[in-house]
Amino acid sequence: MIRDARVLRAGFIPKEIEHRDAELNHLSSVLEPITNGEPADTAIVTGPSGAGKTCISKFVTERLREEVLDIETTYVNCWRNYTRFRTLYQILDDLGQTIDIHRQSTPHDELVDRIQQYDGPRTVIILDEVDQLEDPGILYDLHSLEQFALVCIANKEEELFSRVDDRLVSRLRSSEHVRMDKYHDEQLYDILSARAKWGLDEDVITDDQLYRIADAAAGDARLAIGILRTAASEADREDEERITDDMLLDAADDARAQIRQTSLDSLTPHQQTVYEIVHEDGPLGPGAIHERYRDAVEDPRTKRTIRTYLSKMVQYNLLEANGTSRDRQYSVVTEPVSSPAN
DNA sequence: ATTCCACGGGAACGCGGGGACA
DNA sequence: TGTCCCCGCGTTCCCGTGGAAT
Structure with a gap:
């Protein structure tokens, strides 16, 4: 029945990509300079979920590695590694530079220094779900390093740009932009x-x-x-x-x-309770949600924290918010399903 | 016009975990 | 081994902002 389960798994990168020739060539040409040991521009890849953003990014970098010896690639899912520390750590880890870095006792920006001083082969850094970064400032740090070529993957361009400061926006706007649409x-x-x-x-x-x-x-x-x-x-x-x-x-x-x-599995028990409440009784306003939540758990978190949970779940596409400030109502997202990639 | 309240950014706190040093 | 200290991170506290209700 099943001949090769690998090709059915999420995250499998096929040998041939269907119907994405233009996007593939575009992204390849942006990264091309690094095959000659020259710095490459930052690339921004946008499109709805399931459009193949992650797939073509990994495909292109794999192909580069086949063509050229002296190239490294690293992939970071910024949704899972959403803090500055975790993202940088992940990159260093992929570069094999974390041996003596520990979660603690490493001075504040030791990680950036370490990346700046990296003198290995030129490296493509794929930052997936980059709009989920809590502090987009690392884009600035990484963008300025010639040693690295950045591929930033996001659902929507505006959501990415709205969160970074002006200096960076103007630099990112001049980056190459690969736009992808839903498949027919x-x-x-x-x-x-x-x-x-x-x-x-x-x-x-x-x-x-x-x-x-x-x-x-x-x-x-x-x-x-x-x-x-x-x-x-x-x-x-x-x-x-x-x-x-x-x-x-x-x-x-x-x-x-x-x-x-x-997506739900990545929430804490408190967050899951909040989701359940909205799932069962929604749509509800934040006040009502907190009231029910407070009755449902021991040791409840504060209202402010619940608001943070709610906006986080909106970002994850588990909930949707309608209305502004006073009359805002949260309800569960029904269709279409879209969620951070794995 | 005033009051009310949700919003969300920022500062601060406290916990857990691990290194450094005696 | 025990103590001290530092860091990341979740949480809380504080507060300016703005829209809706009174």
Whole structure:
């Protein structure tokens, strides 16, 4: 049934990328100078979730590494490493420079110094979910270093620019900007069909079913592949030779739920309680949410902290906020599912 | 016009964990 | 080993801002 589970996994980078030639070439050409040992411009990659931003960034850097010996690449998910310290630490870790760095007792900006003094090969730094950084100032630090080429991935350009200061905006605006759109249904079909070909035995799934997955995923390749994966593993578990239409229906919901669950798992118990309250009783204003929350847990956090939770969950796309200040109401996000990448 | 209250940025605090030094 | 100190990070406190209600 399943021939190669790897190709169905989230984060798998295929040998061939479908329907992204223009974007691939664009990004390649921005990074090209470093193959000659010259500094490259910063690249900004934007687009909705599941459009292939992370995929092409990793693909391009992998290909560079195949072509040229003296290039390193590092990938940082800024959603998971959202503090200045963690992002810098992650980069240094990838460069193998963390041996004697410890979480404590390292002077404040030892990490930046360390990165500045790095004299290894030129390095491409991919900063994924860069709009989730708590302190975008590190972009400034990294941007100015010739040793490194930055690839900044974000959902929306405006959300990135609105949070950095003017000096940096003007420098980033002149960076190369690779814009990516949602996939069309036919393109998603091609992607799914390639994955099915490598990942599954023959005749496990029909073309018609692939089209329906593409339709359900609404342009989101990560979701589409998730649905295919979920359906395939369900068929595998049930010892079926083929994926049935029923499995497909369930898989669409399950795949959405899975993506949401990964976001929920990263919340603290207190934050999850707040989410539950909004999920069950929303839409609600912050005051009402805090009241219910206070009754639901021992040792409740303050209102201010709950507001921080709420805005964090809005950023994660778990909740949405409607209205301004006084009449603001929070409710759970229903459609479409979109969440930070893994 | 005044009052009320949510918002959100910034400073400060305290906890946990780990190094340095005796 | 014990003490002191430093750091990251979650949380709280404080406060200026602005929109809605009175």
